[in-house]
Amino acid sequence: MGVEGRDKVKVMEAGALALSGQLGKTVQRLRKAYNFSLSELSEQSGVAKSIISQIERNETNPTLATIWRLSQALDVSIERVLQAADDEPFLEKTARHETPILVSDDGKCRLSIIGWIKTVEWLQWYEFSAEPGGALESEAHQRGSVESLSISEGELEVEVAGVIERARAGDTLRYRCDRPHVIRNVSDRPASAMMVCILKAAAME
Known part of the structure; x- marks a missing residue:
């Protein structure tokens, strides 16, 4: 693994560390809500029982x-995901240095994960930034998923199945x-955007 590969692994590990602070309580609460034993959740997710x-x-x-495998296995409704453990007010902060960052293969694009771990299986959002010439190539998400990209700086191009559209600051692309x-x-200058990915949207025929 090259230096760039090791750096990506470190970024991923840092992201997991930042997200894991509240993960334990969430996983346990949702597992019990589904009446899953540790063994059953392990079988559903493919994650070892000891790890869970x-x-x-x-x-x-x-x-x-x-985290993704567990969230897919729990597959909870929006209402249950957002259900509070109690009725106390909720307010939390993630500092800039704690925000997980993913880097594209070419090293020129960055995704800051500002979404909430409790909604990761149906709603994800990121701050996207790209250097000139940078490209973020993504595999297909699950069927019915829709992404929204609101450009705040520069000019970006999105290509989906051979269809290409460009947008400048102030424009939004949905696809x-x-x-x-x-x-x-x-x-020829840096570009940035807010990216929102809605998973499990109604299938678009």
Whole structure:
């Protein structure tokens, strides 16, 4: 693994660490709401029972892939995801240095994960930035998923299944992301945008 690859792994691990603080309580609450035993959740998610137990006790820092597998297995409704443990006011802060960041393969695009771990299986949002010439290539998300990209600086191009559209600051692009798609910075200066990905949207025929 090259230096760039190791850096990406470190970024992913940092992201998992930042997200895991509240993950244990959330996983345990949702598992019990579904009446899943540790063994049943392990079978559903493909995550080892011992790992799930450690996550629930906040004794381990799971990878983003593990978090994703658990969220897919729990597959809860919006109401249940957002259900509070009690009626106390809720207010939390994630500092800039704690915000997980993902880097594109070419090293020129960055995704700051500002979404909430409790909504990761149906709603994700990011701050996207790209250097000139940068491209973020993404595999297809699950069927019915839609992505919204609101450009705040520069000019970006989105390609989905051979269809290409460009947008400048102030414009918003929305597109199916349940097929391979690419975001490119086609200008000669940095570009940035707010990206929102809605998973499990009604299938678009």
